[in-house]
Amino acid sequence: MLADSYGRVATDLRVSLTDRCNLRCSYCMPPEGLDWLPGADQLTDDELMAWVAERVTPYKRIRRVEFVESIPKSPSGKILRRLLARPQQIPARELDGAVALVSGGGRGLGRFLAERLVDAGARVALIGRSEASLDEAAASIRARGGIVATAVADVTDIERTRAAVAAVTEQLGPIDVLVNNAGINGPMGPLWETDPAEWWRAVEINFGGAYMLTSAVLPGMVSAGRGRVISITSQAAVHRWPLVSSYAAAKAAVVKLTETLAAELKPHGVSVFSFDPGLLPIGLSEAALASTAGPETAEGQVFGWIKARLAAGQGADPEIAAGWVVNLAAGRGDALSGRHMNVGDDLDDLLARIDDIKRNKLHLLALRKF
Numbered sequence: 016m017l018a019d020s021y022g023r024v025a026t027d028l029r030v031s032l033t034d035r036c037n038l039r040c041s042y043c044m045p046p047e048g049l050d051w052l053p054g055a056d057q058l059t060d061d062e063l064m065a066w067v068a069e070r071v072t073p074y075k076r077i078r079r080v081e082f083v084e085s086i087p088k089s090p091s092g093k094i095l096r097r098l099l100a101r102p103q104q105i106p107a108r109e110l111d112g113a114v115a116l117v118s119g120g121g122r123g124l125g126r127f128l129a130e131r132l133v134d135a136g137a138r139v140a141l142i143g144r145s146e147a148s149l150d151e152a153a154a155s156i157r158a159r160g161g162i163v164a165t166a167v168a169d170v171t172d173i174e175r176t177r178a179a180v181a182a183v184t185e186q187l188g189p190i191d192v193l194v195n196n197a198g199i200n201g202p203m204g205p206l207w208e209t210d211p212a213e214w215w216r217a218v219e220i221n222f223g224g225a226y227m228l229t230s231a232v233l234p235g236m237v238s239a240g241r242g243r244v245i246s247i248t249s250q251a252a253v254h255r256w257p258l259v260s261s262y263a264a265a266k267a268a269v270v271k272l273t274e275t276l277a278a279e280l281k282p283h284g285v286s287v288f289s290f291d292p293g294l295l296p297i298g299l300s301e302a303a304l305a306s307t308a309g310p311e312t313a314e315g316q317v318f319g320w321i322k323a324r325l326a327a328g329q330g331a332d333p334e335i336a337a338g339w340v341v342n343l344a345a346g347r348g349d350a351l352s353g354r355h356m357n358v359g360d361d362l363d364d365l366l367a368r369i370d371d372i373k374r375n376k377l378h379l380l381a382l383r384k385f
Contacts, residue, residue, distance in 0.1 A: 109345040111136035114187045116180070118170055118228055119197030121148030124247070124298035124333070126155070128194055131337035132344065133161030137192065140183035141165045142176075142228070162187070170197050170224035173231070180231045189239055192344040193232045195225040195246040195269070200299050201261035204313035214261045221265035226272065233285070242285040245343050246273055249291050253355060253380055258313045270355050270380045277353025286349045290339060291357035293331025294324055331358045354378035 115132045119125035120141030126148075129139045133156050141163065143149050149165040156163040164186040166179035184190060201217025202209040225246050236242025251259060252266035273289040280287060294300065300321055308315035324330060336358045342348060348362060350369050355378050356362075365372065372378060 108136040110192075110341065113137045113191040113344070114140065114184075114189065115192040115194065115344060116140040116142065116183060116190045116228075116232065117194040117196055118142045118224065120165075121145050121152045123301065124292065124295060124336075125194070125196040126152045127297060127333055128196065128337055128340050129163075130156060130159060130161075131334075131341055132192070132194075133159055133163070135341045135345070137344070138162040138187045139164075140187055140190070142168050142170065142179050142183070143197070144169050170228050171219045173227050176227045177231045180228070184235065189235050190232050191236075191242055193229065193236075193242070193244045194340065194344075195228055195244070197224050197228075198247070198299065199262075200302060201259065201265075203258050203317050205258065206260045208313075209261070217261040218265045218268075221262060222268040222272075225269050229272075229276070233280075236285045237280070237283045240284045243344055243346070243349075244273075244276070244285065244287045245340055246287075246289050247292060248273075248289045248355065250293075250357065252289070252291070258317050267380060273355065274353045274379055281352070286343075286346075286352035288343050288348060288352065289355040290336075290343065291355070292333075292336035292339070293358035294321065294329070295331050295333050295336065296325055297333055300325065300330075351378070355380065 110132060113136070115129075115137040117125050117129045117132070117139060120129045120139070121143035122145070125141070125143070129141055129152065132139050139156065139161065141149050141152055142165070144167065146165075146167050149167065153163045153165050164183040166182045168175040168179035170176050180190070198221045199217055201221070202213040206214070229244055229246075232244070233242075236244075246269050248269050249262070249266045250256075251263040252270045256263040270289045273287050277287045296304070303318035303321035304325070306314060306318040306322075308318060310316060310319055339356070339358060339362070342362055348356075348366070351365060351372070354372070356365065365378075
């Protein structure tokens with residue numbers, strides 16, 4: 016196993032040795048399966064670490080190698096067992112010809128998802144507020160051989176959002192997949208101590224932005240009789256998150272909007288999903304990792320919790336989250352339209368239980384009475 020500079024073990028890079036001669040690395044997988052390293056028993060730890068470090072995604076920083084007898088019994092270990100049992104995480108070129116629009120696509124998770132959508136064959140449109148970030152992301156995507164268009168817009172401004180959608184549609188064609196990713200952490204602290212303008216601004220971006228962009232894209236999808244809307248939500252949407260009330264309330268609203276939209280769009284062939292990518296080392300968590308706020312502050316308490324979880328290896332893997340998004344974009348999860356899912360779920364398992372999920376109204380944000 017390897018640990019990165021955040022101390023995450025098995026989450027960011029999982030290595031399992033069935034014996035000292037074969038190494039299986041989930042980050043070195045070609046589309047057709049795992050990349051094997053024969054003769055691992057002849058390598059020193061430093062040589063093995065160097066071999067793996069050459070093959071991981073750029074944000075990984077490998078710190079040490081540790082050989083283990085078995086995969087840990089932890090959330091990340093559970094994900095690893097499924098990954099090794101079914102190594103092909105992202106369908107190869109399954110999105111050829113599709114156009115995917117990603118909000119907040121200039122940086123963080125949005126950029127990461129856009130790159131993986133391109134790898135699966137999609138042409139991507141990026142919307143964001145920073146022209147410089149969008150240009151940098153677009154250059155990276157073109158360097159991967161991808162086709163990309165960008166438009167600067169604040170997703171809380173309906174007129175600019177509609178203009179942005181029209182501009183990228185003219186360049187790439189009709190939008191087949193929308194990924195509502197744009198978001199901010201919002202103010203932190205007891206609700207009555209937060210600034211009302213900042214609190215509401217976070218709702219406008221995290222919920223209003225998803226509404227604005229979805230409403231701008233849906234006419235084209237309804238007219239075409241097909242499309243998929245994937246809204247990036249959070250564990251905070253379905254569980255309480257004290258001191259971050261604006262973020263939690265807004266994400267919960269997105270989950271409920273997803274369910275309602277799915278019912279409205281069912282006759283039109285458009286699927287809608289709420290997806291929680293888990294606690295990631297990129298995106299909104301970057302502010303936590305860079306924070307120096309003390310534990311006596313609300314920010315210090317919230318960000319301290321995030322840093323501690325990541326350091327303990329309890330974060331999520333961006334690659335697995337991206338695999339989920341690509342699979343949903345490709346139509347594998349259409350039977351789950353209207354549902355909320357998270358990175359720890361198993362898509363095949365959910366599909367196998369789809370009758371039970373629908374009958375018992377599972378994976379919905381609903382009141383339970385007994």
